[in-house]
Amino acid sequence: MGKTIIDKLWKNHVVAEEKNKPDLLYIDLHLIHEVTSPQAFAGLREKNRKVRRPDLCFATMDHNIPTADRFNIKDETSRLQVQTLEKNCEEFGIRLEGLDSLQQGIVHVIGPELGLTLPGKTIVCGDSHTSTHGAFGALAFGIGTSEVEHVLATQTLWQNKPKQMNVKIEGELGFGVTAKDVILWFIANYGTNAGTGYIIEFSGSAVRGFTMEERMTLCNMSIEAGAKASVIAPDEKTFSYIQGKPYAPKESEFNARCEAWKKLVSDNDAVFDKVIEINASDIEPMVTWGTNPSMCLPISGQIPAAESSLSIEEKQSIESALTYMGFQGNERLKDVDVQHVFIGSCTNSRLSDLVEASAVVEGEKVHPGVRAIVVPGSQSVKREAESLGIHKIFLHAGFEWRDSGCSMCLGMNDDIVPEGERCASTSNRNFAGRQGKGARTHLVSPIMAAAAAINGRFTDVRSIMQTKNLEVDRYVGI
Amino acid sequence: MSGFKTHTGKAASLKRDHVDTDQIIPKQFLKKIDKAGYGEFLFYDWRYQSDGQENPDFELNQLNTKDSSILITGNNFGCGSSREHAPWALKDYGFQVIIAESFADIFFNNCVKNGILPIRLPKKEIQRLYSEESPDVISHLIVDLENQHVVNGSGEHFYFEFDPYWKKMLLNGWDEISVTLQYEDKIKRFETERIVN
Numbered sequence A: 001m002g003k004t005i006i007d008k009l010w011k012n013h014v015v016a017e018e019k020n021k022p023d024l025l026y027i028d029l030h031l032i033h034e035v036t037s038p039q040a041f042a043g044l045r046e047k048n049r050k051v052r053r054p055d056l057c058f059a060t061m062d063h064n065i066p067t068a069d070r071f072n073i074k075d076e077t078s079r080l081q082v083q084t085l086e087k088n089c090e091e092f093g094i095r096l097e098g099l100d101s102l103q104q105g106i107v108h109v110i111g112p113e114l115g116l117t118l119p120g121k122t123i124v125c126g127d128s129h130t131s132t133h134g135a136f137g138a139l140a141f142g143i144g145t146s147e148v149e150h151v152l153a154t155q156t157l158w159q160n161k162p163k164q165m166n167v168k169i170e171g172e173l174g175f176g177v178t179a180k181d182v183i184l185w186f187i188a189n190y191g192t193n194a195g196t197g198y199i200i201e202f203s204g205s206a207v208r209g210f211t212m213e214e215r216m217t218l219c220n221m222s223i224e225a226g227a228k229a230s231v232i233a234p235d236e237k238t239f240s241y242i243q244g245k246p247y248a249p250k251e252s253e254f255n256a257r258c259e260a261w262k263k264l265v266s267d268n269d270a271v272f273d274k275v276i277e278i279n280a281s282d283i284e285p286m287v288t289w290g291t292n293p294s295m296c297l298p299i300s301g302q303i304p305a306a307e308s309s310l311s312i313e314e315k316q317s318i319e320s321a322l323t324y325m326g327f328q329g330n331e332r333l334k335d336v337d338v339q340h341v342f343i344g345s346c347t348n349s350r351l352s353d354l355v356e357a358s359a360v361v362e363g364e365k366v367h368p369g370v371r372a373i374v375v376p377g378s379q380s381v382k383r384e385a386e387s388l389g390i391h392k393i394f395l396h397a398g399f400e401w402r403d404s405g406c407s408m409c410l411g412m413n414d415d416i417v418p419e420g421e422r423c424a425s426t427s428n429r430n431f432a433g434r435q436g437k438g439a440r441t442h443l444v445s446p447i448m449a450a451a452a453a454i455n456g457r458f459t460d461v462r463s464i465m466q467t468k469n470l471e472v473d474r475y476v477g478i
Numbered sequence B: 001m002s003g004f005k006t007h008t009g010k011a012a013s014l015k016r017d018h019v020d021t022d023q024i025i026p027k028q029f030l031k032k033i034d035k036a037g038y039g040e041f042l043f044y045d046w047r048y049q050s051d052g053q054e055n056p057d058f059e060l061n062q063l064n065t066k067d068s069s070i071l072i073t074g075n076n077f078g079c080g081s082s083r084e085h086a087p088w089a090l091k092d093y094g095f096q097v098i099i100a101e102s103f104a105d106i107f108f109n110n111c112v113k114n115g116i117l118p119i120r121l122p123k124k125e126i127q128r129l130y131s132e133e134s135p136d137v138i139s140h141l142i143v144d145l146e147n148q149h150v151v152n153g154s155g156e157h158f159y160f161e162f163d164p165y166w167k168k169m170l171l172n173g174w175d176e177i178s179v180t181l182q183y184e185d186k187i188k189r190f191e192t193e194r195i196v197n
């Protein structure tokens, strides 16, 4: 029987295999940030342990840091956390892209950008959206702080091999439909539990057609479908993305590495535990209306009402989401006003996201009732965007143009949404309180967020694109 | 960490699905650099009103649930972020066992590594656990990891599945890193002989 890409990635990393035990897997890259690491380093110190392979660790600070006046961290505990990371990296000899680094950014944006994320690697980070790196054909998953400590001390993790699912996305995406809409549509239709216990391989012609940045958006949110990880087989697009990146294999060995990476595909006769087939042309621009990512509808949709649902549980969950989100039920999404727009987060803050959103914004003004911010995923993205003049389009329209960080994705810094107000957000979680206590989050794609900023309410971005005569091509990414 | 063999205690119920880690411990409490003292912030937004007073309607604020050490809840408990602050807060509050229909993967691991026993039981069995008691609290529940069952006040046994490796780790209270460090030779060999992709 053939092997899946997941089988191959797994097998290449097994250090020890024993009966009645999980496998001991070797970890090739350990990404570290300020929030989930302090207790792990403290644990090492307590037991007088060393970091086994500091050369395979890489740290940045992103969750806590200000995006407006970045060196001025007012909150004392945030400052302490950032300083603690600096101290830990210095003491244990770990590379750190700190606040003053030109390469600082959200951990899942800079890993790929620096060429640290490569096909065939096992990659972990104390952050659930580590699944992002699977877009390169890496086995990448989030871990807790005890596991961070375990990887620091041993460069390994005990893991039971999950089941495997193939999600095939075939056909072409419609005009104005993005990778974000694809993953939101998947979760809306298959639920936040769809991937529980599984690693997903995304395949199919739509996925092959995606740029690397679109693939990252897709894999990023597979965790919201409950999956342990997700992976996309590497191909020429992957290789050309990697080539020349600062930490990528050097020219002399690059071709040989590509040859090895090409073997990281599922064999034709490989068998998955589950297969889901999706027709890309069924997907429309999506907007979440509730408090988990499966509470999500096409922009043409109408918010559900509690009575129309079936079971008691479903009714209760819809009722409490409606109450939190300030809806009665039955409202049309297009009638919903927004007060905040956030373009950022590890899901949608890369250059193509900003370019696409800026094309919608160009020549327009942010609606007077809206406060809109753009937070590039990394300082490199910010510089590249500025060299293209994109910041001017946003600034001219009335957006704020910030420094990189997680920002309003989780509101650990000053960027929060006030109680009871609504935010069209390109991030990945719409849980109650995620963007601030009582904040109402609606997840959308960058171009849908741009459309909401201009009109002050959710809008089908396709109508704006048609009016502005925007080329379809522009929306398949760069 | 001391081993986990059996636990007898009072069980409180939180009849909700998809309780995410942002609810278990909101992000403003993730800024500390130690593991202690998160219990007072557990379920913060549900537990307290905006004036800082306890919310009298919240399940865990009821007089009869206050000293519970077992939490019974619904589907997909602990979904969302990987923050280990969630089990630290549950443990610091006093919970030693969590019984749910299902758990998010990272959260499940985080529990085991902190000596909290996460038990999966089907919905029907969770409902039967309550048998003759009030709908919100079970005053006497016995949890036995060795035999992998839960016994309620009426003496009914409920079997649960548990991974044999994690069972051994929990029963003995072993430090996982110490166990893994015994594999040093294998790790070294892997590093020298591995296939680099």
Ligand code: SF4
Pocket: A062, A063, A106, A107, A108, A127, A129, A345, A346, A347, A405, A406, A409, A410, A427, A428
């Ligand atoms: S941007 Fe949001 S989801 Fe991504 S790493 Fe930061 S906090 Fe996590």
